[in-house]
Amino acid sequence: MKHGFPWRRPVFANVFANTAVHPDAGDADRQSRKARLTTLAMADAAAVYQALGSAPSGLTETEAAGRLRELGLNTVSREEVRSVPVQLLQKLRNPLNILLLLMATLSVLGGNVGSAIIIAVMVVLSTSLSFLQEHRSSRAVEALRRMVHSTATVSRRVSPETPSPTQTADADILAATHEIPLEQLVPGDIVHLAAGDMVPADVRLLSARGLFVNESPLTGEAMPVEKNPRPLAMPATEAMRTDNVCFMGTNVVSGTAVAIVVHTGPRAVFGDIAQAIAGKRALTSFDRGISRFTWLMIFLISVMAPLVFLINGLTKGDWMEALLFATAVAVGLTPEMLPTEVTINLGKGALAMSRKRVIVKRLDAIQNFGAMDVLCTDKTGTLTQDLVILERHVDLEGNESEKVLDYAYLNSYYQSGLKNLLDVAVLKYTEVHSKLHASGGYHKVDEIPFDFERRRMSVVVDGPDGRTLICKGAVEEVFSVCAHGETAGRPFDLDDGHWRELRKRSTDLNEDGLRLIAVAYARADAGKTAFGPDDERDLTLLGYIAFLDPPKDSAREALARLAQHGVAVKILTGDNDVVARKICKEVGLPVSDVLLGSELAQLSLAQLEARAETCQLFARLAPLQKAMVIDALRRRGHVVGYLGDGINDGPALKAADVGVSVDTAVDIARETADIILLEKSLLILDDGVIEGRKVFANILKYIRMGASSNFGNMFSVLGASAWLPFLPMAPLQVLANNLLYDLSQTTIPTDNVDSDFLESPRRWGIDNIARFILFVGPISSIFDYVTYAVMFFVFGASTPAQASLFQTGWFVESLLSQTLIIHVIRTARKPFVESRPSLPLVATTIAICVAGIWLPYSSLGALLGFEPLPLAYWPMLIALLLCYMTLTYVMKRWFHRRFGVG
Numbered sequence: 001m002k003h004g005f006p007w008r009r010p011v012f013a014n015v016f017a018n019t020a021v022h023p024d025a026g027d028a029d030r031q032s033r034k035a036r037l038t039t040l041a042m043a044d045a046a047a048v049y050q051a052l053g054s055a056p057s058g059l060t061e062t063e064a065a066g067r068l069r070e071l072g073l074n075t076v077s078r079e080e081v082r083s084v085p086v087q088l089l090q091k092l093r094n095p096l097n098i099l100l101l102l103m104a105t106l107s108v109l110g111g112n113v114g115s116a117i118i119i120a121v122m123v124v125l126s127t128s129l130s131f132l133q134e135h136r137s138s139r140a141v142e143a144l145r146r147m148v149h150s151t152a153t154v155s156r157r158v159s160p161e162t163p164s165p166t167q168t169a170d171a172d173i174l175a176a177t178h179e180i181p182l183e184q185l186v187p188g189d190i191v192h193l194a195a196g197d198m199v200p201a202d203v204r205l206l207s208a209r210g211l212f213v214n215e216s217p218l219t220g221e222a223m224p225v226e227k228n229p230r231p232l233a234m235p236a237t238e239a240m241r242t243d244n245v246c247f248m249g250t251n252v253v254s255g256t257a258v259a260i261v262v263h264t265g266p267r268a269v270f271g272d273i274a275q276a277i278a279g280k281r282a283l284t285s286f287d288r289g290i291s292r293f294t295w296l297m298i299f300l301i302s303v304m305a306p307l308v309f310l311i312n313g314l315t316k317g318d319w320m321e322a323l324l325f326a327t328a329v330a331v332g333l334t335p336e337m338l339p340t341e342v343t344i345n346l347g348k349g350a351l352a353m354s355r356k357r358v359i360v361k362r363l364d365a366i367q368n369f370g371a372m373d374v375l376c377t378d379k380t381g382t383l384t385q386d387l388v389i390l391e392r393h394v395d396l397e398g399n400e401s402e403k404v405l406d407y408a409y410l411n412s413y414y415q416s417g418l419k420n421l422l423d424v425a426v427l428k429y430t431e432v433h434s435k436l437h438a439s440g441g442y443h444k445v446d447e448i449p450f451d452f453e454r455r456r457m458s459v460v461v462d463g464p465d466g467r468t469l470i471c472k473g474a475v476e477e478v479f480s481v482c483a484h485g486e487t488a489g490r491p492f493d494l495d496d497g498h499w500r501e502l503r504k505r506s507t508d509l510n511e512d513g514l515r516l517i518a519v520a521y522a523r524a525d526a527g528k529t530a531f532g533p534d535d536e537r538d539l540t541l542l543g544y545i546a547f548l549d550p551p552k553d554s555a556r557e558a559l560a561r562l563a564q565h566g567v568a569v570k571i572l573t574g575d576n577d578v579v580a581r582k583i584c585k586e587v588g589l590p591v592s593d594v595l596l597g598s599e600l601a602q603l604s605l606a607q608l609e610a611r612a613e614t615c616q617l618f619a620r621l622a623p624l625q626k627a628m629v630i631d632a633l634r635r636r637g638h639v640v641g642y643l644g645d646g647i648n649d650g651p652a653l654k655a656a657d658v659g660v661s662v663d664t665a666v667d668i669a670r671e672t673a674d675i676i677l678l679e680k681s682l683l684i685l686d687d688g689v690i691e692g693r694k695v696f697a698n699i700l701k702y703i704r705m706g707a708s709s710n711f712g713n714m715f716s717v718l719g720a721s722a723w724l725p726f727l728p729m730a731p732l733q734v735l736a737n738n739l740l741y742d743l744s745q746t747t748i749p750t751d752n753v754d755s756d757f758l759e760s761p762r763r764w765g766i767d768n769i770a771r772f773i774l775f776v777g778p779i780s781s782i783f784d785y786v787t788y789a790v791m792f793f794v795f796g797a798s799t800p801a802q803a804s805l806f807q808t809g810w811f812v813e814s815l816l817s818q819t820l821i822i823h824v825i826r827t828a829r830k831p832f833v834e835s836r837p838s839l840p841l842v843a844t845t846i847a848i849c850v851a852g853i854w855l856p857y858s859s860l861g862a863l864l865g866f867e868p869l870p871l872a873y874w875p876m877l878i879a880l881l882l883c884y885m886t887l888t889y890v891m892k893r894w895f896h897r898r899f900g901v902g
Contacts, residue, residue, distance in 0.1 A: 033267055040204050040262055041242050042232045048204055052260060054188035056206075058155035067186035074185040074201060074264035151179040152200040155190040185264055193257040199246045202268040203259035205229040210255035210450050212420050213246055216380060218269065218623060218648045219574035224253045224420050226455070241620070249273075249647055254420055273623050273650050273668075287364070289764025290342070293703060296770055304714045305330040311721040327731065342699055345749040349695040356687055357678035365674035367699065368658040370692025371639040371763040372567055375685075376630060376652065378644035379573040379583055382662065382682075384549040386645075388421045390429070391514060391548040395487050396541065398505060403489075404543035405429065406436060408519050411470045414444040414459040422517060422547055436463075445524075446531045456481075460524055460531050467524040471536055475506050475544070478518035482541040491540055506544065513582020514546035549579075555587040558682035565689055566760040567641075570616055572626045574648055577619035584617060597621040600628070608632045626652035639763055643685070645669045660685070696762050697753040700769075702745055705825050708773045709741070709818040712780030716814075719781075720788060726803040728788070728810055730865050737815055744819045744848040747840040754827055754835050768899055775895055776825070776888060780817055783884045787813045790876055808856050808866040813877055815852040817884055819845055824888050828896045831889070 040048050049055055053063070104120050155177050177192065182200050185191070191203060199213070205227060212224040219241070229244050236242040246259060248270035265271050309326035313319045346363035353360055360366060380386050393405040409432045412423040419427065427433075436442055442463040448471075450457035456473025471478060479502070485494050494502075509516055520539040524531070559569050569589060573580050577594050584591045595611050597620040603611065612632040621629070626642075630652055633640045642649070642656035645665030653659030653672040661673035670676055677684055720728035729737070787810055791797045797806035822845060827835035837845075855861040857868050 029267075030272065033263055037202060037204075037245060037262055038232075038235050038242065041245050042235065044231050045206055045229075048206070048260060052188040052262065054190065054260060055157070056190070057157050058190040059186070059188050060157045064156065064184070064186050064189065067188065068184060071186060071267075072265060073183040075183055152182050152185050152189075153177065153192040154180055154185065155192070156180075185261055187261050187264060189261040191259050191261060193246070193252050193259060195252050195254050195256070197252045199248055199250045199252070201248050201261045202263040202270075203246050203261050205244045205246065205257055205259045208255060208257040211257045212253040212255055213250050214253050215247065215250045216386075216646060218247055218250060218273075218646075219620075224422075227257070229257075269623075270647075273647060289766065292764065292766040293707075293769060296766060297707065300711060300714075300773075301330050304718070308714070308717055308721055311718065312727065315722060316725070316727075344746070345695045345698050348749045349691045352691055353675075353684075353688060356684050358684055358688060359676040359678060360674070361676065362674040365658045366688070366692045367696045368639060368692065369641065369675070369688045370690075370694070370696045371761055372641040372658060372689065372692070373761040373763075374568050374570060374633055374638045375562060375641045375643065376570045376572045376626075376633070376656070377642070378626075378646065378649050378652075379571055379575055379580055380549060380646065382552075382643050382645055383555045383571070383583055383587055384551050386664075387549060388425045388547050389550055390425045390545055391550070392509075392546040393543065394509075394546070395543040396485050396502060396505070397487050398509075399487075401543050404519050404545060406432060407470045407521055407542060408472055408517070408545045409433065410436065410442060410461055411457070411459050411472045411519070414442075414461060415447055415457060416449075422515075425547060426545065445529060448531055448533055448536065454533060454536070456536070458531070458536055465523075467526045467528075469522045469524045469531065469535060469539075471520045471522075471539055472517050472545070475516050475518045478520050478539075478541070479503075481536045481539050482520050483538045484540040486540050486542055494541065502541070509544065509546055511578055513579045513585075514548055515579075516544045516546050518544055548582075551583055551586045552682060554682045558685050559587055559589060561683070561686040562689065565686065565758070567689060570618065570629075572618045572621055572629055572642075572652065574621055574623070575619065577617065580617055580619045589616065591617045593617070594619060597625050600625055605632075609636055612636065623648040623651050627655040630655045639761065643682075660688075690758055693758045693762050694753045695749075697757050698748050698751055700762075701751065701822075701826050702748050703769060704772050704776075705818075705822050706741075706745065707769070708777040708825070709780060709821065710738075711773050711777035713737075713784070713814055713818070715778055716781045716784035716788075719785065720810075723788075724792075724806075725798075726800045726806070729807050729814075733807055733811055733864055733866075736864055737811055740815055740848050740851060741818055744822065744844050747838065747844045748822075748826075750838045750840045751826060752836060752838050754829060757828075771899060772895065776891055779888050779891060780814075780821070780884065782887075783817060783880050784810065784814065786880060790873075794876075795870060795873070804865055804867045805869070808861075808869055809873060811866065812852050812856065812869065813880065816849050816877070817881055819848050819852070820881060821885060821888055824885050824892060828892070 185201055206229055208227055208229050211227045213227050215225050248268040305326045309322050312322035346366050349366040350360035393401055395401040408426050412426040442461045445460040445462055448458040455477040456471055458469050458471040460469050484491050506516055519542045522539045571580055581591055593615040594617045595615045609632045612629050613636055618629055630640050639657045641658045642652045643660045644653055645662050647668050650668045650672050659673040660675045661669040663678045791806045791809040823831045823837055829835040856866045
């Protein structure tokens with residue numbers, strides 16, 4: 001190979017200035033790639049060719065083929081494709097599913113096939129739902145691939161024996177410019193870019209003319225960025241803002257360029273984003289909460305079931321019956337309705353949000369929404385309209401000036417070539433066109449095109465005031481060719497005092513978040529028709545046009561509501577901090593601390609966590625740095641949401657507990673997000689938070705009521721097993737009791753939620769749930785033991801012959817007590833007085849209570865081993881239930897005062 005192939009050896013000693021390796025910033029390879037890109041940006045063209053083993057005429061086909069074999073295709077990384085059975089097994093492999101399947105197996109061994117079928121169906125439903133959601137990240141990566149054009153224009157060297165009509169002589173080798181599939185692009189290839197092209201790889205510019213690149217997909221900056229091929233004098237403070245480097249996934253707005261490919265495929269910045277999206281999603285707050293609760297129940301079952309088995313086996317001598325009873329107890333303790341309750345609750349929340357034009361792509365995101373206490377959001381397209389508008393047109397004193405607008409319009413209107421976003425914003429003032437071109441108006445004579453040395457462009461027009469040269473461009477570059485100023489139609493010569501004042505005023509406007517373009521003019525020679533850069537001298541500075549990406553109308557109110565509901569808002573943007581501060585001010589977000597991407601790269605893990613806690617604005621962030629901030633907040637115990645709509649938001653959307661995007665977002669953001677807002681109004685963010693808290697409140701009701709009640713019942717079983725000469729309840733009766741109780745809870749998702757529960761973020765507190773089970777659960781055992789005593793001593797059910805009467809009495813008391821106690825536990829307030837349950841919940845409560853009273857007198861009850869209860873039993877039961885509900889209410893009030901409501 002002519003120049004060698006230096007992939008395994010260092011070529012430059014320079015290193016990237018701000019690449020101190022953060023513990024989570026990625027591997028050494030990523031840092032090496034950053035350093036390589038920056039050293040090439042500082043090198044001249046000859047050194048760049050040498051470093052990349054290339055030449056001005058490009059690579060030979062043989063060289064390109066060798067690099068393609070070594071480095072692979074120029075495509076973003078693909079996820080490992082697993083077979084459907086493997087994916088299903090992975091979904092089944094979580095503690096709750098394993099526990100439920102174990103209980104189903106034990107039920108089959110115990111002869112209760114019906115119970116096993118019910119449990120298995122619940123597992124299959126929840127697993128299928130999760131499996132169907134598994135393909136989102138792969139679709140996101142596919143969307144990334146689709147964004148890049150399928151071909152690239154390159155120069156490749158070929159031998160003279162294979163001539164082409166487009167070849168040009170280059171010593172013994174000819175260079176051909178032609179289209180190749182994008183996947184075949186390799187480092188060292190020479191690519192040609194033009195307006196409308198997507199940049200096909202990370203490239204170093206070799207030449208450019210009028211090149212403007214839209215980098216907002218990667219940086220979030222709405223304005224197009226000027227690019228030029230000049231070597232950097234010193235390392236860029238931020239890798240993504242290197243003037244002579246273009247990145248894969250960005251697009252050319254105007255101009256042309258020739259560039260050399262540096263990084264392709266997964267080694268490009270675009271590839272890093274794809275890898276972050278394709279990676280396995282971290283467990284969210286919801287996932288961790290369900291898992292911890294499941295392990296709590298596994299612990300209780302592993303203690304209670306063996307004790308019941310041993311006590312009954314030792315005291316009654318029938319080890320098989322003891323095994324069946326212990327199995328029924330284990331099933332009774334198992335929260336087999338939890339997957340169904342969770343799915344119903346989340347589905348109801350998703351339905352409620354769909355009525356507000358919100359798509360919920362991942363159901364558990366609704367609960368995470370409610371638990372969210374920090375919302376991180378991108379700026380462009382989420383808080384702002386992602387629309388460049390002409391905000392102001394002012395003279396040198398800062399007053400609105402029609403003349404400045406008129407001259408800016410003429411310059412934009414008469415310049416040739418593709419209009420950039422700033423020109424488009426100016427040309428929207430169609431009424432100016434009508435005014436200027438009435439009765440003949442203006443006519444173009446010539447123009448002086450934009451270039452990167454001058455950073456300005458001029459047009460020469462004939463109009464009512466004669467022949468005029470109108471110049472607009474970067475402020476300092478226009479200043480440099482001005483000798484006069486004009487305010488209120490009065491010209492004056494510019495002196496040092498004027499220049500100090502002008503620079504201060506332009507700085508003030510910049511700090512107000514505005515992008516400034518200076519406008520100047522000069523009277524031109526009426527006999528001259530051809531003009532050049534030398535004619536841009538002794539101009540009269542007229543004023544400025546100022547551009548802004550305005551905030552959305554709903555942003556201020558939406559963010560204020562979130563703050564009222566305990567959700568802190570932090571801005572994570574790739575844009576600059578000046579513009580971001582302006583937007584924060586516009587939407588009512590106070591900013592006292594700002595962290596830049598270049599500063600973040602220098603922080604240790606602990607330092608980043610500390611700054612993430614206190615900082616409100618993170619600016620000039622690279623895409624992966626956004627995800628790093630979110631990870632830091634999550635490590636600090638926060639439940640984090642992220643709102644974004646660009647390619648650069650993909651990793652952050654994936655890293656958050658709940659990712660939110662908007663309907664106008666790029667494909668990658670929509671695919672990666674968990675929730676999509678179909679309307680641009682951000683007010684529905686707050687609605688989503690409230691809906692999430694409602695969902696969590698009702699899930700928590702089921703867990704507290706079911707777990708504490710089941711624990712209390714099984715605690716009662718332990719004492720009864722040691723004391724009674726027979727089983728306190730037959731295995732089939734235990735399962736019937738559990739089934740009826742579960743049916744009574746199926747309407748919990750419809751229940752009303754107390755307003756005070758919705759005021760602040762709610763998350764899983766497993767310690768609090770465990771305490772609730774231990775404090776409230778045994779209360780039911782007190783009244784169970786009273787029932788035992790009444791049945792044993794008062795009604796004479798004290799021998800195996802009267803076991804059926806005893807079991808019937810406890811079955812009815814147990815079912816009615818745990819069904820009615822729902823209405824005490826469901827609220828921290830006074831039930832029915834200060835907090836009313838939903839009508840469906842009241843209806844199911846009544847229905848299950850009626851079924852429990854009816855069963856002992858029915859033929860179905862006889863099949864279950866029940867017998868009619870004496871009339872004296874019912875007054876006793878009413879008294880027990882009233883005492884039980886009163887004591888539980890007192891304990892609940894104390895518990896909430898002591899440990900809180902959440």
